[in-house]
Amino acid sequence: xxxxxxxxxxxxxxxxxxxxxxxxxxxxxxxxxxxxxxxxxxxxxxxxxxxxxxxxxxxxxxxxxxxxxxxxxxxxxxxxxxxxxxxxxxxxxxxxxxxxxxxxxxxxxxxxxxxxxxxxxxxxxxxxxxxxxxxxxxxxxxxxxxxxxxxxxxxxxxxxxxxxxxxxxxxxxxxxxxxxxxxxxxxxxxxxxxxxxxxxxxxxxxxxxxxxxxxxxxxxxxxxxxxxxxxxxxxxxxxxxxxxxxxxxxxxxxxxxxxxxxxxxxxxxxxxxxxxxxxxxxxxxxxxxxxxxxxxxxxxxxxxxxxxxxxxxxxxxxxxxxxxxxxxxxxxxxxxxxxxxxxxxxxxxxxxxxxxxxxxxxxxxxxxxxxxxxxxxxxx
Numbered sequence: 001x002x003x004x005x006x007x008x009x010x011x012x013x014x015x016x017x018x019x020x021x022x023x024x025x026x027x028x029x030x031x032x033x034x035x036x037x038x039x040x041x042x043x044x045x046x047x048x049x050x051x052x053x054x055x056x057x058x059x060x061x062x063x064x065x066x067x068x069x070x071x072x073x074x075x076x077x078x079x080x081x082x083x084x085x086x087x088x089x090x091x092x093x094x095x096x097x098x099x100x101x102x103x104x105x106x107x108x109x110x111x112x113x114x115x116x117x118x119x120x121x122x123x124x125x126x127x128x129x130x131x132x133x134x135x136x137x138x139x140x141x142x143x144x145x146x147x148x149x150x151x152x153x154x155x156x157x158x159x160x161x162x163x164x165x166x167x168x169x170x171x172x173x174x175x176x177x178x179x180x181x182x183x184x185x186x187x188x189x190x191x192x193x194x195x196x197x198x199x200x201x202x203x204x205x206x207x208x209x210x211x212x213x214x215x216x217x218x219x220x221x222x223x224x225x226x227x228x229x230x231x232x233x234x235x236x237x238x239x240x241x242x243x244x245x246x247x248x249x250x251x252x253x254x255x256x257x258x259x260x261x262x263x264x265x266x267x268x269x270x271x272x273x274x275x276x277x278x279x280x281x282x283x284x285x286x287x288x289x290x291x292x293x294x295x296x297x298x299x300x301x302x303x304x305x306x307x308x309x310x311x312x313x314x315x316x317x318x319x320x321x322x323x324x325x326x327x328x329x330x331x332x333x334x335x336x337x338x339x340x341x342x343x344x345x346x347x348x349x350x351x352x353x354x355x356x357x358x359x360x361x362x363x364x365x366x367x368x369x370x371x372x373x374x375x376x377x378x379x380x
Contacts, residue, residue: 005039006378009083011102012042012094013067017049018241018266020210022094022118024291025153028179030059032367038374043082043098053183067097080105089378090114092151096121096135103142112377113142116151119288119309121164125213143167149377153289154310174369175314176294177361182269191267195237195276198262202235203340206277206301208270208292209284211242216306219283219329221248223304225255226333231340236261237277239270271295278346279339284308285326294361297353302346304336318360320353 010030015023030040041060044050045067054061062082066072079101083091091106092114093099099115106113120126122135142148150171152158158171198204205224209215217238224236238248238261245263252261267273270292274280280296280303287309296303297314303321305311315321322335339346 003037005037006090006374007086007088008038008040008090008092008374009086009088010040010042010092010094011044011079011098013045013097014095015044015050016047017051017053019208019268019270019291021288021291023050024181025116025118025176026094027053027057027181028176028366029370031057031181032179032363033370033374034367037371041086043079056183075101076105080109083109083111090374092116094118096127100135100138100142103146103148104138107141107145112149112380113146114149114151114377115168117157117161117288118153119157119160119286121161123164124286139165139167151373155313156310157288160309172369172373174366174373175361176289176291177366178294178298178357178363179366180271180291180294180298182271187269187272188267191264191273192276195273198235198237199276199278202233203231204276204278205234205236205281205336205340206239206274206279207236207281207283208239208274208295209282209290211238211240211245211248213244214285215240215242216283216285216326217244217248218251219306219326219332220281221251221255221257221261222329223281223283223332223336224261225257226329227336227340228257228260230337234260234340236281237264238262239264239267239273241266271299274299274301277301279304279336280321281336282306282311287311289314294357297357297361300347300350300354302339302349302353304332304339306332314356318352318356320349320356 010026017023043062043064046063046065064075064078066075088111090112091102093102094116122132150168152173155173158173207220211217274295280301282305284306289310297320303315305315305323306326307323312323315323324332324335
């Protein structure tokens, strides 16, 4: 008789399927874990891009549109019915809203409850002061009646989370590493030709990510503006969309950088094009562990990043780039200048990152971690 599969419900909101980090972390688990051992499905708010990917990958999902609202009692009823009907063993909630809903429901359902921390908890720019008070109350209730197991994408994330709440006791960290799934193998040939041309003329600096206040792309432009005063053979390529895009474009125009800064919007499977970068720049105000860091390492691209979240524990340990303090733009400019000037240094750092992800942060390591973690919960 075959062992019963462990049934896992991933409960998440605010995923877009357009290279957002939470979605990429989640896809790694959905795609790479052994389907003979685990039966996984997703509850989320809906969205054409995500649905398309789930259908392509034959991933089971349920849409709860009410997740798009600030609050709705219907969410609780719908999620309860899904979890109950699917005979779930483990609820894995991602982000604060799904954690709050699942945690309250689990007071009555008594499932194994996992919270995946991705760099944001209660205290963040997306929640008003009033919402933060409500979430703190909910968190208190959840912890009073549930044993919550926490997953973080870096060691530093544990420290950051505990600085916000001391009530989590069962915390494990993992590294995404080589568990980087490409949604398709197709590439845009005209984009490749364009990137090749830039590569032949310039030292290519790349930014990949959402264009919002959290990702702090204005700092990336400020760094670039400073090094442009020293170097005329550089170009900055920005890949991503977000609410700050138009403001950033206007800033580039005002600084007369139109010929040196190019906006490409969202590009599917950006990792397929990153080999045409010479340097990846990350300027976030906060992070858990950005997937784009692993993608840069996989493409042997050196990294310049703010020293937030778990980024330093990889970049500094593996010597595959530089980090600098968010408030020390002078240090960032100096380190970026070193990378631009020294081609051999870029190659050495890039190769160290590539070697590290191939040897120390492998796909097998990722799969082994989650297999042991979920199996251990099921056997408790």
